[in-house]
Amino acid sequence: MMLADQPPAAALVFQTLLAHGPLSRAEVGRRTGLSPGAVTKVATPLLADGWIAELGRPAVERAHGRPATLISVRAQRARFFGVKITADELIGVVTDLAAQPLATARAAFASRDVGTVVLAIARLIERLRSEVGALEEGVVHSVGVTISGDVDGQNGTVQYSPFLNWRRVPLAQLVETATGIPTVIENDVRALTVAEQWFGAGAGLSSFALVTVGAGIGCGLSIGGRVVAGAHGVSGEIGHLPVGGSNRVCTCGNTGCVEAVASTHAITEQARQAGGNPTLTMDEAVGLAHAGDPAVRAVFSRAGHAMGLALASVANLIGPERIVISGEGVASYALYEDQIRQTFGAQAFGAAADCDLVVRPLPFEEWARGGAAVAAQHLFAPTK
Amino acid sequence: MMLADQPPAAALVFQTLLAHGPLSRAEVGRRTGLSPGAVTKVATPLLADGWIAELGRPAVERAHGRPATLISVRAQRARFFGVKITADELIGVVTDLAAQPLATARAAFASRDVGTVVLAIARLIERLRSEVGALEEGVVHSVGVTISGDVDGQNGTVQYSPFLNWRRVPLAQLVETATGIPTVIENDVRALTVAEQWFGAGAGLSSFALVTVGAGIGCGLSIGGRVVAGAHGVSGEIGHLPVGGSNRVCTCGNTGCVEAVASTHAITEQARQAGGNPTLTMDEAVGLAHAGDPAVRAVFSRAGHAMGLALASVANLIGPERIVISGEGVASYALYEDQIRQTFGAQAFGAAADCDLVVRPLPFEEWARGGAAVAAQHLFAPTK
Structure with missing residues (x-):
């Protein structure tokens, strides 16, 4: 039996148990809006096939009536x-x-x-x-x-x-x-x-954006509990928002893309040019910026400005509850966070500026x- | 009785009749996935309260069994x-x-x-x-x-x-x-x-954006049948996407906003400056551009470029099936359509360029x- 073959009510019961279980059948009914009879009806085949299990008599019994048996997802299934x-x-x-x-x-x-x-x-x-x-x-x-x-x-x-x-x-x-x-x-x-929507920084939010900074700059959008897929397969291409401010040519062939200024690759290249050192690494650029090198700091500041404009674009268009910033690039986030927040605050329109910006390192x-x-x-x- | 007090199945039956009726109960069941009994159960109070009506015996009877009675929304309700x-x-x-x-x-x-x-x-x-x-x-x-x-x-x-x-x-x-x-x-x-989602150019699409060009430049986003509201009340502020390319100051105080270059007000102002005529109207600017005035044509071209970047931003982030362009500004759309499509095609990322751009005059x-x-x-x- 595949869960997908079950009626919609079964998926609802199962997902409620996954997110909030163990629960009594009555509590499942309360949370799903299903009648006790309907909960029992959909739970029975799930129990029989081992997707959920009864935990036996709960430690705390109800004030009246017979004790409620808790049911739970069977994780090893x-x-x-x-x-x-x-x-x-x-x-x-x-x-x-x-x-x-x-x-x-x-x-x-x-x-x-x-x-x-x-x-x-x-x-x-x-x-x-x-x-x-x-x-x-x-x-x-x-x-x-x-x-x-x-x-x-x-x-x-x-x-x-x-x-x-x-x-x-x-x-x-x-x-x-x-x-x-x-x-x-x-x-x-x-x-x-x-993953973030299910058990991370997006859990329980009506909408959020996840922006990842690294060799590329990507973005996932979750609206109303669903990740936006794009009708033609493309969505969340925040790296190719045309925010201008530079003549650097992007991997996509355009100028003005966020990625052309703010990807780790773009930052390294610009730091090489700024310091006249063609073999400078990203780590070395980060070191120079922390040491106060004004030309390299300006590179990070420009990247932060482009990122701030990109995040404001997401906020102005979608109005997410939160934007989570992650990716390899967050290792150097302290170097441009101030500029990101300043530009975001200036460009976000009205209450869109209330969007919560959080940084979250997410290992591979x-x-x-x-x-x-x-x-x-x-x-x-x-x-x- | 308010419809909102009815169970979800009633809303489903009602909306199916609204979109596709008149239908037989069997056909309603087929379209909603509800059993014949469930359709009858939710239809009964809707009939009793005049939200829907039976149309009597249909002209064409079914090949077997008794004739199916068609039911329909009672529009005067x-x-x-x-x-x-x-x-x-x-x-x-x-x-x-x-x-x-x-x-x-x-x-x-x-x-x-x-x-x-x-x-x-x-x-x-x-x-x-x-x-x-x-x-x-x-x-x-x-x-x-x-x-x-x-x-x-x-x-x-x-x-x-x-x-x-x-x-x-x-x-x-x-x-x-x-x-x-x-x-x-x-x-x-x-x-x-x-309205467009329900009975206009967005009907039946998985997602679309409606962009309105006029005194302001606005945008509505429909994803999965719901219009995006924005967690903080702001969404679709396409006019304040920072696409750069101009030092003109926007009503929001920033430079680089689409609206600062492409609103009817911005076009009129730029055409006044281009021609040295401080009382030029939008209609006159349109006339000059149609007559081939290169300075005024350049103003429309700049507006088209900014609009193309804005539409590409929507396509790159959301990937809508279609973008509908409307508003007072579409009266002069022919003057910048080529530039809009050219810029959009260049900046839309990969398959995002497959998004359908349509112009639709929508009176007030x-x-x-x-x-x-x-x-x-x-x-x-x-x-x-």
Whole structure:
């Protein structure tokens, strides 16, 4: 039995238990608006098939009537593997049904060709699987692989991933064949946004944006509990908002893009030019800025200004409750935070400036967990 | 009985009939996923209270079994008044339950003070009411008033409307007191987006943006069938996206805003400067551009470039299926359409460029209908 085959009320009961359980049937009814009879009706097959379990008599009994039995999600009923692909490394995680990580692992790959990377993914999953021990009979498991770029999750194809230089790669099918496990794929930032929405800084919010700063600048948007996918597969491309202020040419060919000024790559390049040192690294640029080098500080300030304009654009268009800033670039966030907040405050329109800006370092293991969250999401409510 | 008091299944049946009726009960069941018994159960009180009606025996009978009786929304069961407030005029419409306009009217107001405008609204509604004849007993009616600016529909307050220079005006309560009719208010662009989503260029789309060009530049965003409201009351402020390219100071105090270059006011001002004629009107500027005046054509081209960047920003962030361009400014759209499309195509990221750009002149009566649509929306599914 797949959860997706169950009626909508079953998904509602299951998700309520996942988020708030253990709960009594009466409490599930109160939270879902379902009648006690309806809760019992949908819970029965879920119990029979091991998706949920009765915890027996609760410690505290009700003031009147018979004691309420608590029911809970059975976390061991499913395992999800999440894999994030970077330009040179895989980061993997295996979680239980409640998205709790059971083990993590990393693996470098020698070449970026598709076959090599798919084989490395299969080996990584095998390693994770052996680390958490044998599967119980009947345990559902699936894989969620995430990668930056234009990813068509519906048909499982990576349309274009610049860092790996992949075009039209049927990645879901390839990983499924190599591992023998059902596989879904998703854009890495959208997957991380799903994870943050479910159990991170976006939990319980009506809307939020997750902005990731690194080699690229990405953004996931969650509105009304759903991550915006984009009708044509593109959304959250905050790095290519045209905020002007520079003649630097972006990877997309335009000038004025946020990414052309504020990505870690762009900051390094500008710091090299500012100091006349063509081999300066990002770490060295950060060091120079902390030491007070005015030219390098100006580079960070310009990046902060572009980021502030980009965040204000998100706030003015969408009006999210919160914007979460993360990614490798947040390591140097202190160098441009003041400029980001100042520009954001000036450009955000009216009450849009009330949007909460928070910085949250999210290691790559959390990104991998995003893959597991996407796999879990397909189990509960597969998209068409 | 208010529809909002009915179970969710009743709203589903009602909305299905509104969008697709008349339908047989079996067809309603097929479209809603409800069992025949459930359809009958929720339809019975709706029939008894006159929200829906049986049309009697259909002309075409089913191939087998007894003939299916068609049911339909009873359009005369409710009337909605919609009013749009501009800087110097009210535009009003009265519609039936199916949002079909029954009459429209306009009225100028002598002064922008709140009392004068509220009185003018009450008189306009009285006029519309008398034009469509006496109410049947028990007919539900409500008013939706729309106005540009920061409107808090939840508590019925206009926080700030620049064109009228209103701040913290409890408009819903004032109109309700003056008319004796339940009243809701909404930002005018968001209300027009609701109308377009329901019965206009957005009907049936997974997502779309409505961009209005005029004295201001606004935008409504519809994602997954819901108009984005903004957690802090602000959303769709496309006019204040910082696309750079000009030192002109915007009404919001910043430079680089789209509105500072592309609003009708900004175009007129720039054309005056370009031609050294301080009394040039927008119509005259349009005439000069059509006649080939290179300086004035450059003004329109700059406006088109800023608009193209703004539309690309919407496409890159949200990825809507379609962007509808409307507003007073579309009268001169031919003068900058090429530039808009060229800039949009260059800046839209990857498949975001596949977003459909359509121009749709929407007279103020359609904006007023947006108010009626918002009033109707509250009847069916009031927000908390």
